[in-house]
Amino acid sequence: MVALLTSQGKIAYIRDEKGRILPTVENFYRFCSEGRLMAVKCSQCNSLICPPRSICPICCAAKESEWVEMKGKGKLLTYTVIHFPPSQFQALAPYAVGILQLEEGPRLPGMIKNVKLEDLRIGMDLTVEYETTLPKEWPKWPRYFFKPAS
Ligand SMILES: [Zn+2]
Numbered sequence: 410m411v412a413l414l415t416s417q418g419k420i421a422y423i424r425d426e427k428g429r430i431l432p433t434v435e436n437f438y439r440f441c442s443e444g445r446l447m448a449v450k451c452s453q454c455n456s457l458i459c460p461p462r463s464i465c466p467i468c469c470a471a472k473e474s475e476w477v478e479m480k481g482k483g484k485l486l487t488y489t490v491i492h493f494p495p496s497q498f499q500a501l502a503p504y505a506v507g508i509l510q511l512e513e514g515p516r517l518p519g520m521i522k523n524v525k526l527e528d529l530r531i532g533m534d535l536t537v538e539y540e541t542t543l544p545k546e547w548p549k550w551p552r553y554f555f556k557p558a559s
Pocket residue numbers: 451452453454455456465466467468469470
């Protein structure tokens with residue numbers, strides 16, 4: 410994770426001129442590398458957006474927004490099993506990807522691990538977990554995935 414760290418060994422967040430951590434996907438993945446799932450709250454309509462976008466998908470405002478930490482818990486809204494993945498995920502196939510309805514509201518897409526494909530159920534409780542190794546291919550971001558709640 411060297412590329413994400415400052416010379417002091419801290420996470421190198423991308424900040425604005427006032428020192429605030431910008432609401433970007435790059436910073437979202439930097440939070441993931443610290444084991445934190447963060448959404449941004451739209452200052453116009455108060456929607457939570459996760460992963461963040463520069464324009465709110467609900468009200469289309471492009472105003473300032475603030476980071477809010479998510480608990481990383483939710484229910485499986487829908488899923489699909491991938492048998493023919495992109496080349497970098499070939500070794501993992503077949504695997505499941507799904508959309509997690511977070512307790513706080515946002516819907517987060519991601520890979521589902523640590524569960525047999527035949528045991529997947531719509532509505533099951535899942536938690537967000539974080540990869541400890543970086544992918545070899547672009548983008549070299551620490552990734553999150555979903556696993557059954559214990
Ligand atoms: Zn909004």
